[in-house]
Amino acid sequence: MIGVIARQQLLSLRRQQTFLAFLAVFLLMTALTGVIGWSSHRTIVQVYAAAVTVLAADGQPAPPDPFTSVPALSLLSNMTIYIPLIGALLALVLGHLAVADEQSTGIGRLVFSRPLSRTSYILGKLLGVGLALGAVMAAATIASLAALVVANGRVPSVPDVGRLVLFSVLSLGYLLLFALVGMLTTLLSRRRSVGLLAGVSVWLVVTFVLPQFTSGLRPTASLNPISDPVSSSLAFFQITARARPLSVSEIYKDVSAQILALGPGRPASTTLAAVVPVVAIVLALAALVAAAAHRHDYSRAGAA
Amino acid sequence: MTGAAIEMREVGHRYATDPVLIDISLSIEPGEVFGFLGHNGAGKTTAISILTTLIKPTSGVARVCGFDVVTQRRDVTRRIGYLPADVRLYDHLTAAENLEFFARLSGVDTPRHAVAETLEYLDCTELSGLRLGTFSTGMRQRIGIAQAILHRPEVLFLDEPTSGLDPAGVRQLRETVLQLNRELGMTIFMNTHLLSEVARVCSTIGVLNHGRLIYKDTIAATTSRFPDEASLEDIYTLVASES
Numbered sequence: 001m002i003g004v005i006a007r008q009q010l011l012s013l014r015r016q017q018t019f020l021a022f023l024a025v026f027l028l029m030t031a032l033t034g035v036i037g038w039s040s041h042r043t044i045v046q047v048y049a050a051a052v053t054v055l056a057a058d059g060q061p062a063p064p065d066p067f068t069s070v071p072a073l074s075l076l077s078n079m080t081i082y083i084p085l086i087g088a089l090l091a092l093v094l095g096h097l098a099v100a101d102e103q104s105t106g107i108g109r110l111v112f113s114r115p116l117s118r119t120s121y122i123l124g125k126l127l128g129v130g131l132a133l134g135a136v137m138a139a140a141t142i143a144s145l146a147a148l149v150v151a152n153g154r155v156p157s158v159p160d161v162g163r164l165v166l167f168s169v170l171s172l173g174y175l176l177l178f179a180l181v182g183m184l185t186t187l188l189s190r191r192r193s194v195g196l197l198a199g200v201s202v203w204l205v206v207t208f209v210l211p212q213f214t215s216g217l218r219p220t221a222s223l224n225p226i227s228d229p230v231s232s233s234l235a236f237f238q239i240t241a242r243a244r245p246l247s248v249s250e251i252y253k254d255v256s257a258q259i260l261a262l263g264p265g266r267p268a269s270t271t272l273a274a275v276v277p278v279v280a281i282v283l284a285l286a287a288l289v290a291a292a293a294h295r296h297d298y299s300r301a302g303a304a
Numbered sequence: 305m306t307g308a309a310i311e312m313r314e315v316g317h318r319y320a321t322d323p324v325l326i327d328i329s330l331s332i333e334p335g336e337v338f339g340f341l342g343h344n345g346a347g348k349t350t351a352i353s354i355l356t357t358l359i360k361p362t363s364g365v366a367r368v369c370g371f372d373v374v375t376q377r378r379d380v381t382r383r384i385g386y387l388p389a390d391v392r393l394y395d396h397l398t399a400a401e402n403l404e405f406f407a408r409l410s411g412v413d414t415p416r417h418a419v420a421e422t423l424e425y426l427d428c429t430e431l432s433g434l435r436l437g438t439f440s441t442g443m444r445q446r447i448g449i450a451q452a453i454l455h456r457p458e459v460l461f462l463d464e465p466t467s468g469l470d471p472a473g474v475r476q477l478r479e480t481v482l483q484l485n486r487e488l489g490m491t492i493f494m495n496t497h498l499l500s501e502v503a504r505v506c507s508t509i510g511v512l513n514h515g516r517l518i519y520k521d522t523i524a525a526t527t528s529r530f531p532d533e534a535s536l537e538d539i540y541t542l543v544a545s546e547s
Contacts, residue, residue: 004408008394015396105392110451113356113386113461114409115378299349299358 001116005124006131009098013132016097022090023136029082030140034147037075071261072160073167076144080256083171084207084249087140091133091175092199095182098125099293104192108298122293126286129179133172141168167259170275173282174252178203180285187292207249214244248278307370309334309459309491310355315364317350324350326515327364332508334458337485337492339502341540342512348495349389351512352463355493356386369458382411385457389464389495391448395437399423399447402436403454410455422450426480442473449480453488460484462494466501474501481505499536509536511543519543 013019052062102108102121111121141164148156148164156164181202186195244250251274256262258271310332317325325347332338342348353359354366357377365372371379393402400419407415423429428446431439436447445465452460462481466474478501484490496502502509502523509526511519521529523536530539 001409004405007408008405011401012394012396101394106388106390107392107394109353109356109358109388110386110391110393110406111409112358113381113384114406115381115411116409297359299353 001120002124002127005116005121006128009125009128010132012101013094013097013128019090019094019097022086022093026082026086026090026136027139027143029086030079030143031147033076033078033082034143034150036078037147038150041075072148072156073163073260074262075148076164076260077257077262079140079144079167079171080253080260080262083174083256084252087136087171087175088178088203088207089200090136091178092182092203093196094129094132095179095184096186096196096199097182098129098179099183099186100192100195102298103186103195103296108296112298118294119290122290125183125293126289129183130172130176133175133179137168137172137175140171141165163259163261167256170252170255170259173278174248177248177278177282177285178206180282180289183289184285184292187289187296206247210243210247211250214240214247214250245274245277246281248281251275251278308332308367309336309369310338310493311365311367312351312355313365315351315354315361315366317347317354317359317362324515325354325361328512328515328517329364330510330517330520332491332493334491335485335489336508337481337506338494339506339509340493340495340512341497341499341502341509342495343544346512347515348512349463352386352461352493352495356384356461357381382455383458385452385455385460385490387445387448387452387460387462387465389467391444393436393444393447393451396435398433398435399439399450400432402447403450406451407454412455418454419450422454425453426450441468442470442476445469445473445477449477453484453490456488457490459491459493462492462496464495464497466496466498474498478505499540503536511540513544518546 048065055062102111112118144164145156145161148160178199182196182199185198185202186192189195189198255271255274258266308331310330312328312330315325315328316323328347328351340348340351350359354361355368355373357373357380360374367373368380369383371383373380394405397405400423403419403422404415407418412418419432420429423432426446426449428443428450431443431447436444439447445468449465452462465477465481469477481492481494482505485492494502494506506523508520508522510517526536526539530542
């Protein structure tokens with residue numbers, strides 16, 4: 001039965017224009033990451049070549065090529081911005097769509113008059129959502145690899161591919177968190193639209209409000225994949241900084257930067273420890289979604 | 305099937321503190337077409353929700369095909385079909401895709417074959433490849449019935465099946481119900497307001513008034529018991545006013 005629900009979920013998503021529109025924007029932005037990286041790369045190389053020519057004419061030695069000291073994956077640094085912004089919203093909508101029909105249109109009455117348990121239903125939905133997000137991240141990873149090949153003019157090394165795959169797995173977990181938020185807010189709301197709006201509110205808080213709160217002295221913290229230095233002598237900001245382990249968006253960007261080798265290196269154990277609270281939040285959300293599905297009265301149709 | 309197709313013993317249900325069903329006891333034999341009558345809010349849909357295992361009764365025992373709706377839910381749901389009022393399916397999927405999904409959920413071994421066979425049985429094969437979002441109420445109702453009988457249930461629950469249908473649709477539904485009962489031997493439990501349809505389709509009726517079952521008998525016995533009343537509507541009004 002879990003497979004039947006997951007299969008139906010994937011078929012439905014393929015036909016839902018809202019999901020397809022978000023998917024198109026996300027993949028477009030992923031491809032754009034490559035274009036932006038390639039454009040920056042080309043500009044820097046041109047400036048470097050011109051500088052070398054000028055310096056050579058003056059008889060001075062040329063400085064080292066800037067790209068030799070920059071990690072190859074730095075070209076994809078914008079991915080750590082697009083995933084929390086567009087990818088998370090896509091996942092939220094996906095989670096909402098996954099349970100909204102059964103919850104609000106009355107299809108749940110038909111579904112649960114069959115020999116289907118609530119546990120199988122929710123596991124099937126989670127499997128369907130997980131597979132859909134997995135496919136999205138696989139497509140994004142392939143697009144990123146293609147972008148690297150175009151930008152660098154060579155095939156990425158095996159360690160770089162490994163880092164990219166690890167980054168995709170981390171991103172999949174991050175997206176799953178928002179899909180669970182979308183499912184939970186929809187299951188807890190009587191009106192479908194309220195469920196979606198509540199989910200979007202959570203996304204806004206996690207993506208923009210919480211990073212500002214926990215890294216208040218660095219207003220660009222919500223965008224830059226750079227960990228915030230312990231920064232202020234003000235007691236208020238020292239307190240807010242302590243809440244940082246719960247700011248999943250910042251943790252995601254920080255760990256992503258580590259995986260993609262964008263920032264100063266840290267021991268792997270420190271990076272892993274940073275992920276633990278996020279994993280705990282995902283598991284707690286999954287348990288809440290399961291509980292909400294068990295408690296929901298599917299004999300009554302909700303409202304739009 | 306041995307014994308009653310549907311049996312309710314002192315079944316009660318309440319939402320918060322409001323009683324919706326009060327000590328309902330009734331028995332419906334296999335092969336009967338049972339019409340459950342009652343005003344809006346009488347508790348008809350709640351009764352169907354209990355019998356289809358969607359909600360649990362707060363008191364009493366309900367059995368379908370001999371299985372308890374609470375403790376043997378899986379056995380019950382394998383044997384029933386359900387068409388809710390204002391049937392909704394997945395609008396972005398085609399009729400065939402919707403039906404295939406419900407066939408798989410019902411544990412049908414060959415879903416595609418069952419879908420094709422059922423659509424042919426209901427004479428609506430032409431709807432197979434069309435998306436539900438484009439359907440009229442009548443077309444939805446046809447597909448709704450198809451999803452309810454895909455797995456050839458022993459008992460079919462219909463909740464206000466004629467609501468929103470035009471006269472031609474009502475007639476078509478009536479013929480379908482009779483056909484399912486006659487040819488496939490299904491026991492049919494039908495909630496309805498349309499007393500004229502009850503008189504034409506049902507073999508037994510029950511009247512629910514403010515959560516209590518105030519009357520139950522066969523159509524034949526009912527009309528002979530109230531010889532002075534011109535129609536079932538008059539009988540219903542009389543029974544409801546006497547309770």
